Amino acid sequence: MTRKKVKLAYITNDSARKATFKKRKKGLMKKVSELSTLCGIDACAILYSPYDSQPEVWPSPLGVQRVLAHFKKMPEMEQSKKMVNQESFLRQRIAKGNEQLKKQRKDNREKEITQVMYQSLTGKGLQNLNIVDLNDLGWMIDQNLKDIHKRIESLNKEAQSQAAAAAAAAAGQLIKTGGKVQEEKPAFDSMDAIQRQQWFVDLVNPNEQMGFAGDDMMLPFGDNNHNALWPNGFFP
Amino acid sequence: MATVRKSKGRQKVEMTKMTKESNLQVTFSKRRSGLFKKASELCTLCGAETAIIVFSPGKKVYSFGHPCVESILDRFLMRNPLPNSGSLQLFEAHRTTNVRKLNVQLTQVVNQLEGEKKRGEALTQMWKACKPQCWWAAPIEELSLEQLELLKVSLEDLRRKVARQADELMIEGKNPPAFFPGNSVGTIVPYAEWMAGFDPYSHKYNFGYGGPFL
Numbered sequence: 001m002t003r004k005k006v007k008l009a010y011i012t013n014d015s016a017r018k019a020t021f022k023k024r025k026k027g028l029m030k031k032v033s034e035l036s037t038l039c040g041i042d043a044c045a046i047l048y049s050p051y052d053s054q055p056e057v058w059p060s061p062l063g064v065q066r067v068l069a070h071f072k073k074m075p076e077m078e079q080s081k082k083m084v085n086q087e088s089f090l091r092q093r094i095a096k097g098n099e100q101l102k103k104q105r106k107d108n109r110e111k112e113i114t115q116v117m118y119q120s121l122t123g124k125g126l127q128n129l130n131i132v133d134l135n136d137l138g139w140m141i142d143q144n145l146k147d148i149h150k151r152i153e154s155l156n157k158e159a160q161s162q163a164a165a166a167a168a169a170a171a172g173q174l175i176k177t178g179g180k181v182q183e184e185k186p187a188f189d190s191m192d193a194i195q196r197q198q199w200f201v202d203l204v205n206p207n208e209q210m211g212f213a214g215d216d217m218m219l220p221f222g223d224n225n226h227n228a229l230w231p232n233g234f235f236p
Numbered sequence: 237m238a239t240v241r242k243s244k245g246r247q248k249v250e251m252t253k254m255t256k257e258s259n260l261q262v263t264f265s266k267r268r269s270g271l272f273k274k275a276s277e278l279c280t281l282c283g284a285e286t287a288i289i290v291f292s293p294g295k296k297v298y299s300f301g302h303p304c305v306e307s308i309l310d311r312f313l314m315r316n317p318l319p320n321s322g323s324l325q326l327f328e329a330h331r332t333t334n335v336r337k338l339n340v341q342l343t344q345v346v347n348q349l350e351g352e353k354k355r356g357e358a359l360t361q362m363w364k365a366c367k368p369q370c371w372w373a374a375p376i377e378e379l380s381l382e383q384l385e386l387l388k389v390s391l392e393d394l395r396r397k398v399a400r401q402a403d404e405l406m407i408e409g410k411n412p413p414a415f416f417p418g419n420s421v422g423t424i425v426p427y428a429e430w431m432a433g434f435d436p437y438s439h440k441y442n443f444g445y446g447g448p449f450l
Contacts (some may be wrong), residue, residue, distance in 0.1 A: 008339050011281050020280040028278055031271050035290065039264040040253040043290040045275075046312050050283055055312060068309065071289055071297060082298040083305050085275050089330060090338035093273075097345035104262075104352040111359040118366065118373050121390055126401045134402045141395045148388050151376050155384070 021049060029058045042067050113140045264293055272300040280335065287312075303328060 011017035024048060036043045036059075044067035045058040057064045071079060084092065113136045120126060122138070129137065254260040268290055277283050279302040287301040287308035299305045367373050372387050379387065 006277075006281070008277065008280055009336070010283055017282050021278070021284065022284070024274070024278045027285075028271070028274050031267070031274060032288065032290075034249075035264070035267045035271055037251050038249070038254050039260055039293055041291045041293060045288045046286060047278075048285040048306055048308070048311070064312070068313070069293075069416050070291070071299075073332065074297060078297060079299070079348070082296060084272070084300050085304050086302050089272055089276060089300060090335065094338065094342050094345055096253075097349055098341065101345060101349045101352060104349060104356060108352055108359060109354045111356065111363065115359065115366075115418070117364060117394070119371055120394055120397075121372055122336055124399060129401070131402060131405050132404070134398050138395060138398045138402070141391050141398065145388060145395075147376050148384050148391070149380075152384050152388070155381050165388065191352065196401045207281070215262065235316055 018051065021051070025049070025056060029056070032058050043069065044068065109136070110140075113137055115146070117141060260293055268292075268298055272298075275300055276302065280339075376385070 011020055011178055028047070029045065032045045033042070042072050043058075044064040045056075046064060047056040049056070113133070116129070116133070116137055126134065126137075240422055254263060271288065271290070275286050279286060285302055285308060287305045288298065289297065289299045291297050291304075298389050363373070371379075372390070373384065376384070
């Protein structure tokens with residue numbers, strides 16, 4: 001079997017054309033048959049050639065009649081909805097190809113700009129970028145900042161609830177053992193869960209300010225030295 | 237080096253009805269398209285005429301016909317003897333030219349797609365190579381809180397630099413004001429305002445930029 005790329009044009013050489021026709025006709029019928037078997041569906045093929053007044057058919061003249069009858073019974077709109085000829089079929093494939101091309105280009109652009117962003121973080125200059133690149137880069141930075149912000153928030157929330165849980169366990173012990181503290185118990189039980197968490201954390205860190213939103217995020221156990229390591233200029 | 241296989245590649249398929257419903261749908265879709273492609277090629281290469289009708293697993297009917305399904309069916313059912321009028325031949329010749337042009341177009345698109353895919357793979361390779369040295373290139377989920385805070389600060393700093401650079405470019409007049417969509421010619425829009433309304437993926441891509449990033 002040749003693997004040469006065939007030019008999609010009418011084969012002018014008569015014998016070559018006839019040979020190609022024989023091979024491809026056989027292949028086509030095989031493909032219809034396979035499709036029908038693999039997917040358990042009805043199908044038929046009618047093929048006219050310059051070599052024979054009678055058409056070649058699949059599966060059989062009777063089989064074709066059966067499929068055609070089924071086809072004709074369908075409403076006109078259903079028949080023509082997915083009907084194509086060479087032109088329309090090619091247009092469909094071109095449209096699909098363009099869609100895939102657009103998506104691939106977009107993905108590539110994202111990868112590229114992300115690379116630029118990472119390299120710029122190492123101090124690489126922005127001089128070689130034009131206005132479009134800069135705009136895309138700015139957008140990418142914003143996207144990343146959004147995701148980082150979300151992630152930081154969720155990590156802090158986790159740390160919060162873990163701290164509250166730990167404090168709850170510790171305080172629970174306290175309540176059980178200390179006589180004085182036992183009076184607090186009914187009051188504690190009547191609080192709702194969030195209040196309880198807050199209360200425990202405040203118990204452990206009486207001077208800390210609890211901010212859950214925005215840039216004033218702090219870890220509950222006074223790990224504020226964090227923020228002193230690098231400039232705080234844009235925290236409002 | 238092991239490469240991740242995106243699909244299983246060419247494998248021998250057993251000629252019996254497929255069992256997995258999801259696979260069946262995909263197979264139908266792909267094979268139907270391939271079948272029509274083969275039919276189309278046969279017609280172009282050998283001057284054949286054909287009609288193929290297939291019913292989908294979802295009871296929809298797909299058909300391909302050259303010159304068109306209806307004329308072939310009529311001919312088969314002997315409603316129309318073989319037509320050979322002069323005007324019809326002219327019509328067909330015109331259509332053949334269209335088909336040839338469309339084939340050229342399709343080949344172009346396919347080649348471009350291939351090129352972009354290769355480019356995508358190359359970019360991914362570059363990224364993988366740089367990852368071990370660049371901790372900030374790792375996915376956000378893998379970073380510690382400290383790293384995240386540091387990265388945040390660095391990115392905010394970079395954002396300011398980008399804004400500054402963009403302002404400089406605009407002032408230098410390296411990019412003509414006509415570039416900005418919806419603005420009157422000659423107006424220079426403050427960068428932040430302009431950037432706020434800009435969707436980077438709705439414009440034509442600028443692949444002409446120079447620099448070391450390619």
